[in-house]
Structures are given as C-alpha cells and as structure tokens.
Amino acid sequence: MDLVKDLCGKLDQMVNDQFTSVEFTSFLNVPLTLERGRFYVVQNALYTANRRDCWGYVQGSAPLDVKRVIWEHESDELINDPRAGMDHFNLTVKQGEVIGLKREDFENVQVPAMVQACFHAWHHIAMRGHWLTAYAASHMLERRNNGKIVKGGGMSFRVGKKFENELGINLKKMISLDVHVAADMDHSDNISEMFERYVKTEEDCERVLDGARESMAIDRAYRGALGFYMEKIN
Amino acid sequence: MGVGAMSLDAMWNELVEMCNAQFESAQFARMLSTKFSKERAQQYSIQMAYYVQNRRDCWGYVQGSAPLDVKQLIWRHEEDELIGQKAQGKVDHITLAIKEGEVFGLSAAAFAHTPRLEGGEVCFSAWIRLSQRSWLEAIAASAVLEMRNSGELVRGGSLSRRIAEIFQRDLGIPMKQQINNAEHVVMDVEHAQLLMQVARKYAPAESARQAILSGARESLMIDRVYRGHLADMLEALP
Numbered sequence: 063m064d065l066v067k068d069l070c071g072k073l074d075q076m077v078n079d080q081f082t083s084v085e086f087t088s089f090l091n092v093p094l095t096l097e098r099g100r101f102y103v104v105q106n107a108l109y110t111a112n113r114r115d116c117w118g119y120v121q122g123s124a125p126l127d128v129k130r131v132i133w134e135h136e137s138d139e140l141i142n143d144p145r146a147g148m149d150h151f152n153l154t155v156k157q158g159e160v161i162g163l164k165r166e167d168f169e170n171v172q173v174p175a176m177v178q179a180c181f182h183a184w185h186h187i188a189m190r191g192h193w194l195t196a197y198a199a200s201h202m203l204e205r206r207n208n209g210k211i212v213k214g215g216g217m218s219f220r221v222g223k224k225f226e227n228e229l230g231i232n233l234k235k236m237i238s239l240d241v242h243v244a245a246d247m248d249h250s251d252n253i254s255e256m257f258e259r260y261v262k263t264e265e266d267c268e269r270v271l272d273g274a275r276e277s278m279a280i281d282r283a284y285r286g287a288l289g290f291y292m293e294k295i296n
Numbered sequence: 297m298g299v300g301a302m303s304l305d306a307m308w309n310e311l312v313e314m315c316n317a318q319f320e321s322a323q324f325a326r327m328l329s330t331k332f333s334k335e336r337a338q339q340y341s342i343q344m345a346y347y348v349q350n351r352r353d354c355w356g357y358v359q360g361s362a363p364l365d366v367k368q369l370i371w372r373h374e375e376d377e378l379i380g381q382k383a384q385g386k387v388d389h390i391t392l393a394i395k396e397g398e399v400f401g402l403s404a405a406a407f408a409h410t411p412r413l414e415g416g417e418v419c420f421s422a423w424i425r426l427s428q429r430s431w432l433e434a435i436a437a438s439a440v441l442e443m444r445n446s447g448e449l450v451r452g453g454s455l456s457r458r459i460a461e462i463f464q465r466d467l468g469i470p471m472k473q474q475i476n477n478a479e480h481v482v483m484d485v486e487h488a489q490l491l492m493q494v495a496r497k498y499a500p501a502e503s504a505r506q507a508i509l510s511g512a513r514e515s516l517m518i519d520r521v522y523r524g525h526l527a528d529m530l531e532a533l534p
Contacts, residue, residue: 114367118360122353122427126378126390129352133371133378140364140371151364188360189428 066257069267073198076278077206078213081220085286090220094228098292099161102221105177105288106238107154107168112181114139116188116200123193128256135249146241157238160231176287183280191273194266198273201253203281208247218242307505308492311436311512315444316451318516319458323524328458330530332466337400339533340459342410343526345393350420352378352390354427354438361431366494370435373490376483389476396476399469415525422518426511432504433511439491440512441519445480446488456480 080086092098114136121132139150146153155165173181187199207216214220222239225231233240261267318324330336352374359370375381380388387395394407412420426437445454453461460477463469471478491508499505 111364114364115360118356118358118362118367118370120356120360122356122358122360122424124356126349126352129356130378130388132356133374136371140368149368189357 065264065267066261069257069261069270070254072271073202073205073274074211076274077202077208077211080206080278080281081212081214083282085282085289089285089289089292090224092289092292094224095296096161096229097295099225099229099231100158100163100167101292101295102288103154103158103161103163103238104168104171105174105291107151107158108171108173108177108181109284110139110150110154112184113200113203115181116184116196119185119188120193120196120200122189123196125193125260128193128197128260131252131256135253138245138249143241143245145244146237150238150241150245153241154238157236160235161229174287174291176290177284180280180284180287183283184277187273187276187280192269194260194269195273195276197253197256198270199277202274202277204249204253206278206281207242208251209243210247216243303502303505304492304495304499307495307499307509310509311440311443311491312449314512314516315440315446315449318444318519319450319452319455321520321523323520323527327523327527327530328462330462330527332462332530333534334400334467336530336533337463337467338397338402338406339410339529340526341393341397341400341402342407343413343416343529345390345397345407346412346416346420347522348377348389348393350423351438351441353420354423354434357424357427358431358434358438361428361434363431363498366431366435366498369490369493373487376487386479389479392476392479396474399473400467413525413529415528416522419518419522419525422521423515426514426518429511430507432498432507433514435494436491436508436511437515439488439494440515442484442487443491444516444519445484447481448485449488454481454484456484 117132117136117139121129121136124132141149143150143153148156155168158164158167184199188196191199205211207218209216209219215223218239222233222236222243225236225239226233257270261270319328332340355370355374355377359367359374362370376386377389380386380391394404397407423437427434443449445456447454447457456477460471460474460481463474463477464471495505495508499508
C-alpha cells in the first residue's frame with residue numbers, strides 16, 4: 063500500500079468529518095445577523111493572525127527545504143497575495159468595510175476566553191511538537207478549507223455562502239472569504255507535497271496523524287466557541 | 297529628544313558595547329588567534345553552515361511570536377537568507393556557504409555528511425530555547441548576532457570580516473573569493489538595524505528595553521561558548 067496515499071486518504075476523511083461534528087453543525091446553523099457577521103469577520107482576523115504565529119513556529123522547526131516552502135506560503139499571507147493585491151490581514155480589514163467595520167474594530171478587539179484557549183492550544187502544537195506533527199496541524203486547517211477535498215465546500219466557501227444567503231452579501235464582496243476559497247486549494251496542495259518527501263515510515267505517518275487529530279479537535283472546539291458567542295449576539 | 301528616546305539610545309549603546317566586548321572575551325580571542333590551515337578552514341566553514349541553519353530555526357520561532365508588522369520585517373529578512381535575491385542573481389545563504397566551501401576544497405557532500413560539533417549542538421539548542429521566550433527577548437537574541445557582525449558597530453571589524461582577513465592571511469584566499477563572508481560583511485550591516493527599528497515602536501517602556509537587553513546578553517553568552525567550542529575544534533585539527 064502507498065503510505066502517503068493512504069495517509070492523505072485518512073486526512074481527507076478527517077477534514078470531511080469536521081463538517082458533521084456537533085460543533086461545526088452548531089456553528090454553521092447559527093443564523094447570521096449583521097452583528098453576528100461583524101463578530102465573525104473580526105474573529106476571523108484573529109484566527110488568521112494565529113495562523114501566522116503557528117506557521118512561523120513550524121518554519122522554525124522544519125528542515126531547510128520545508129522552511130522555504132513555508133516562507134513562500136507566508137508571502138501570500140503576510141506580504142502580498144497576487145489574487146488580492148494585498149496581504150491577508152489587510153484583506154480581512156478591507157472585507158470588514160462591506161459590513162461597516164473599521165480598522166479600529168480589528169485592532170481593539172478582545173479575544174474571547176474560549177477562543178484564546180484554542181489559540182494557545184494551536185501555539186502549543188506548533189512550538190512543542192515534532193516538526194511533522196506541527197506541520198500537519200497547521201496544514202490541516204487549509205486542507206479543511208480546500209473545496210477540492212471537502213465535499214460541499216470548505217469552511218470559507220460555506221461561511222461566504224451564509225453571508226450571501228442570509229445577509230444578501232455576494233461572496234465576491236466578501237473578498238477575504240472569496241480569496242481563501244481559492245488560496246487554500248493552492249496552499250493545501252503545495253504543502254501536501256511535502257508529505258511525499260518526508261513521510262517514509264509508519265512512525266512518520268503517526269506523527270502527521272497526531273498533529274492532524276489534535277488540530278482538528280481544537281478546530282472543532284474553536285468553531286463551537288464561535289457558535290456559542292454568536293448565539294449571544296442579536 | 298525626549299527621555300524615552302534617550303533611554304532607547306542608552307539601550308542601543310549598551311547593545312553595541314556588548315557586541316564589541318565579545319571580541320575581547322577569552323573564547324573569541326582564542327578562536328581569532330588560531331592560525332588557519334586548509335583543514336581547519338574546511339571544518340570551520342562546515343560548522344558555520346550549521347550555525348546559519350540554526351539562525352533560520354531561531355528566526356522562524358521569532359517570526360511566530362512577534363506582532364504582525366514585525367513578522368513582515370522578519371519575513372523580508374529571511375528572504376536574503378532562505379531564498380536569496382533572484383532578481384540580483386543572489387543565492388540563499390546556505391547555498392552561498394556551500395559554494396564558498398569550494399575554495400577550501402569542500403564538496404556539497406562534505407557539508408551534508410560532516411556531523412555537527414557536539415558543543416555546537418548544545419549551543420544551537422540553547423539558542424532555540426531562547427528564541428521561544430517572550431518575543432522581545434527572542435528577537436534581541438537573534439538580532440544581536442547580526443549586530444555583532446556589523447562592521448558599522450564593531451570596532452576593528454565584524455566577525456565575518458575578521459575571519460575573511462584570517463583566511464586571506466593564512467590561506468591566501470582573497471576576500472572576493474570568500475563569497476559567503478563577503479556577503480555577510482555587507483548584509484549584516486543592513487540587518488543589524490532591524491532591532492532598533494523594532495525597539496523604536498515596541499520598547500517605549502523600561503521593561504521592554506530590559507527584555508531586549510536580557511535576550512541579547514544571553515545570546516552573546518551562548519555565542520561566546522559556541523566560539524570556544526569552535527576554538528577547541530580548530531586546535532585539535534592539524
């Protein structure tokens with residue numbers, strides 16, 4: 063059996079299973095209001111910032127050629143995504159304008175407790191795990207956003223569709239969500255290639271699966287937390 | 297100039313003096329007084345490639361913990377190191393180190409197959425631990441090593457320049473053929489300013505400046521230990 067093919071099959075199943083989890087269904091079933099939409103968009107900027115932390119840590123521990131792949135990956139995120147003409151944080155801020163958010167709303171936001179706990183948990187794996195575990199943990203969040211893998215569309219696509227269907231805001235106007243629908247397909251594919259190079263044994267597979275499982279568990283907790291907080295908003 | 301700016305200047309001056317003091321330490325003096333044979337130059341060159349790789353580890357961790365605008369500065373810093381400047385025909389610094397090794401008679405395989413110095417491994421772990429501390433300590437720990445390599449800040453020349461001059465003196469290899477050393481002589485002058493750039497925005501408070509000084513101090517201590525191990529290695533070689 064092809065070790066990496068089998069591994070990727072398991073990873074694909076895991077990202078699909080996320081969407082049938084109680085936390086994901088609960089989050090995706092919270093009806094959107096404008097205020098809830100604003101909350102989500104600001105929180106998503108914090109999530110993006112946490113991703114930058116974690117990918118930095120993974121870059122620290124990974125072998126040199128993987129560092130280079132991550133550095134290229136971070137070019138879109140931190141510096142300039144040619145799909146959008148700006149970095150992803152500014153893209154999120156700009157997207158916020160569509161629903162009446164200002165830059166200060168992003169800069170002054172408090173991180174809710176349950177969200178903070180998830181961010182710390184992701185930091186922990188990224189900084190303390192074996193590099194393959196850390197790498198898989200960060201990669202899985204992009205794989206879970208990859209519409210070529212997730213049946214019914216990745217998270218950005220589904221949330222974008224909620225904004226479209228429930229608030230009447232076209233997905234194309236939600237520029238950050240729209241860019242991530244495409245960006246995470248590319249990122250997920252590029253990063254996935256590294257498994258071909260570095261997963262050679264069952265032990266390597268287990269390291270990847272450990273990171274994937276843990277990250278998906280945190281992701282479920284995170285989405286559950288967002289749903290919880292959104293329900294408290296009118 | 298306000299009180300805050302003076303204090304920042306005082307911090308900077310202390311950092312610069314700490315970098316200069318490195319060269320008066322027993323470990324640096326011992327390493328820099330070594331007469332380099334071809335074999336010594338080869339081993340030094342290989343171990344320095346590992347040092348450069350450890351820098352990439354540490355800067356990655358610092359990028360992870362730093363605020364977003366500082367992450368962007370580090371990302372750009374790492375472009376020279378990890379990727380190179382393709383438009384200017386410049387390769388990344390690991391490739392550069394391996395290419396420079398050719399003038400000492402080293403192959404790429406020698407870099408791949410020579411193990412890390414034991415003492416070096418311990419120092420690399422210590423630097424990684426330091427890079428996982430609070431982000432101001434961590435960035436200072438990494439940036440101060442580039443300050444110590446800046447000819448603008450270090451009286452009598454940076455470490456790369458001093459080593460390059462020794463290679464020229466002992467082995468007759470002109471500086472322009474030492475492409476890695478030559479690059480760092482120029483590049484670290486520019487990179488050395490990164491810490492002050494960050495401190496101007498993020499170190500208005502005394503506690504922040506103390507964190508920077510603390511990270512820098514520990515890193516320079518590891519640097520001295522590392523150079524001591526290199527000196528031991530060189531002395532044990534013919």
